Amino acid sequence: MYQISSTSSHSSERKKMKLKWESISTLHQNVFLIKLVSAILITALSFRFFFFRFGQFSPVQVSVNGNSDPLISPPSVISDNDDLIPADIVVEKCDLFTGKWIKDPLGPIYTNDSCGIVVDAHQNCITNGRPDSGFLYWKWKPNDCSLPRFDPQKFLQLMRNKSWAFIGDSISRNHVESLLCMLSTVEKPVEVYHDENYRSKRWLFRSHNLTVSNIWSPFLVEAAIFEDSNGVSSAAVQLHLDRLDKTWTDLFPSLDYAIISSGEWFLKTAVYHENASLVGCHGCPESSNMTDLGFDYAYNTSLRHVMNFAARSNTKGMIFFRTSIPDHFENGEWHNGGNCKKSEPVSEEEVEMKVLNKILRDVEISQFERVVMEMGQEMGNFKLLDFARMLLTRPDGHPGAYREFRPFDKDKNAKVQNDCLHWCLPGPIDYLNDVILEIVANGRIGK
Numbered sequence: 001m002y003q004i005s006s007t008s009s010h011s012s013e014r015k016k017m018k019l020k021w022e023s024i025s026t027l028h029q030n031v032f033l034i035k036l037v038s039a040i041l042i043t044a045l046s047f048r049f050f051f052f053r054f055g056q057f058s059p060v061q062v063s064v065n066g067n068s069d070p071l072i073s074p075p076s077v078i079s080d081n082d083d084l085i086p087a088d089i090v091v092e093k094c095d096l097f098t099g100k101w102i103k104d105p106l107g108p109i110y111t112n113d114s115c116g117i118v119v120d121a122h123q124n125c126i127t128n129g130r131p132d133s134g135f136l137y138w139k140w141k142p143n144d145c146s147l148p149r150f151d152p153q154k155f156l157q158l159m160r161n162k163s164w165a166f167i168g169d170s171i172s173r174n175h176v177e178s179l180l181c182m183l184s185t186v187e188k189p190v191e192v193y194h195d196e197n198y199r200s201k202r203w204l205f206r207s208h209n210l211t212v213s214n215i216w217s218p219f220l221v222e223a224a225i226f227e228d229s230n231g232v233s234s235a236a237v238q239l240h241l242d243r244l245d246k247t248w249t250d251l252f253p254s255l256d257y258a259i260i261s262s263g264e265w266f267l268k269t270a271v272y273h274e275n276a277s278l279v280g281c282h283g284c285p286e287s288s289n290m291t292d293l294g295f296d297y298a299y300n301t302s303l304r305h306v307m308n309f310a311a312r313s314n315t316k317g318m319i320f321f322r323t324s325i326p327d328h329f330e331n332g333e334w335h336n337g338g339n340c341k342k343s344e345p346v347s348e349e350e351v352e353m354k355v356l357n358k359i360l361r362d363v364e365i366s367q368f369e370r371v372v373m374e375m376g377q378e379m380g381n382f383k384l385l386d387f388a389r390m391l392l393t394r395p396d397g398h399p400g401a402y403r404e405f406r407p408f409d410k411d412k413n414a415k416v417q418n419d420c421l422h423w424c425l426p427g428p429i430d431y432l433n434d435v436i437l438e439i440v441a442n443g444r445i446g447k
């Protein structure tokens with residue numbers, strides 16, 4: 001079902017990427033692993049349940065009381081402090097995406113109490129009763145430079161009269177909520193729009209005239225999804241791989257900044273169309289005579305169109321493609337008791353990216369590199385945000401069992417659904433915004 005042979009010709013291209021992780025082409029030489037991949041892909045078919053359920057939005061108003069006292073006192077350990085590097089020393093070349101997490105007694109700039117906006121209750125870990133707080137006291141430190149702590153005032157001033165959009169799935173929503181929480185320490189945003197299902201939303205920071213949108217478009221291409229509100233599907237997803245979803249492309253001319261991303265939704269069972277005709281499927285029913293093209297074919301083809309569009313857009317600001325972010329389910333997957341109980345970051349040596357995450361990221365990076373090559377000097381202001389390795393080392397940053405409110409109050413041994421994919425707020429995903437501010441404020445980008 002997974003089209004193994006089609007990727008082997010790219011092994012030389014991939015080696016150039018200097019990925020730390022074993023490249024996928026190496027895997028192809030190993031028959032045992034191929035079987036493993038197939039087994040994982042079968043598992044992945046049932047992912048649709050999970051992603052739909054997390055994709056649903058159940059708004060919960062977090063009370064606004066302006067109290068920013070730290071909820072929990074920081075651990076007594078003092079960091080190996082990078083702030084000794086004077087901020088005015090300009091480091092010419094610095095890859096902001098390569099570094100490590102170091103202890104930070106300051107902790108997050110907001111708390112579960114101070115974020116006065118709609119935060120998905122499933123990511124409100126502290127309110128939900130997550131008992132450990134050590135995961136809040138780490139900050140991202142690029143190897144070759146210091147990264148200033150996110151300054152919400154600076155961001156708001158810089159973005160006066162600007163328009164931002166976060167386009168993608170529930171991880172995009174997680175990310176936009178992180179940014180809104182950070183900015184709300186200075187000014188509370190007002191929700192000015194939502195679509196009928198509360199999936200796409202827009203907020204305004206009135207005194208700075210900054211607009212921030214979250215656009216729900218999990219596939220980025222035109223998709224017909226036949227699922228009821230419980231995530232039970234009555235038919236496979238129909239995807240038009242060569243037609244971009246107008247939900248976001250229509251908005252594009254009005255944007256100054258956008259962060260586009262996708263990923264896991266492509267693992268779903270789906271029927272693929274190109275040029276208005278049926279070309280194949282993924283997870284095809286046994287009785288079907290369609291060609292199983294594999295989700296990597298669909299993702300690759302869709303991203304080719306997405307990247308071509310984004311690279312040609314002539315925005316005044318900047319357009320980013322964010323690579324998909326690895327999950328940290330251990331001892332199983334989401335549906336069979338997988339969990340994530342770590343309470344500290346791990347080193348890159350201790351963790352390996354899962355095969356599915358590698359396949360998605362490989363497609364993303366190779367499509368981005370292709371469009372850079374093809375466009376050359378013609379390339380618009382289009383950049384890659386590759387946080388995959390940064391977040392790979394944070395298995396401690398997920399809600400786990402604390403995606404629900406006080407899950408063990410009634411029964412210490414209750415069996416609950418864990419979330420090892422989305423991120424607690426506050427949590428590690430906040431540091432993406434430190435990196436992004438550094439890029440937009442100082443024009444600094446990796447490599």
Ligand SMILES: *[C@@H]1O[C@H](CO)[C@@H](O)[C@H](O)[C@H]1NC(C)=O
Pocket residue numbers: 062063071112113126127128129
């Ligand atoms: C923040 O978390 C604390 C501790 O769990 C809780 O008592 C408080 O109600 C939470 N605040 C909000 C606004 O959820």
Ligand SMILES: *[C@@H]1O[C@H](CO)[C@@H](O)[C@H](O)[C@H]1NC(C)=O
Pocket residue numbers: 161162163209
């Ligand atoms: C807000 O910003 C937009 C541009 O994004 C501009 O057209 C508009 O005039 C601004 N409004 C105010 C009140 O400054």
Ligand SMILES: *[C@@H]1O[C@H](CO)[C@@H](O)[C@H](O)[C@H]1NC(C)=O
Pocket residue numbers: 160161209
């Ligand atoms: C924002 O827009 C308003 C109204 O168009 C204008 O007066 C103001 O100078 C703009 N500010 C910036 C920083 O562009």
Ligand SMILES: *[C@@H]1O[C@H](CO)[C@@H](O)[C@H](O)[C@H]1NC(C)=O
Pocket residue numbers: 275
């Ligand atoms: C798309 O289909 C039309 C008619 O069905 C055909 O003329 C055209 O060549 C096709 N284009 C591509 C790119 O396959």
Ligand SMILES: *[C@@H]1O[C@H](CO)[C@@H](O)[C@H](O)[C@H]1NC(C)=O
Pocket residue numbers: 289290
């Ligand atoms: C699949 O089979 C149906 C009849 O069972 C036929 O009409 C159709 O053309 C076939 N499709 C392909 C792609 O072979």
Ligand SMILES: *[C@@H]1O[C@H](CO)[C@@H](O)[C@H](O)[C@H]1NC(C)=O
Pocket residue numbers: 006007296297300301304370
């Ligand atoms: C992805 O598309 C490119 C063309 O843009 C092609 O060269 C490559 O073989 C495709 N890779 C996969 C995994 O389908």
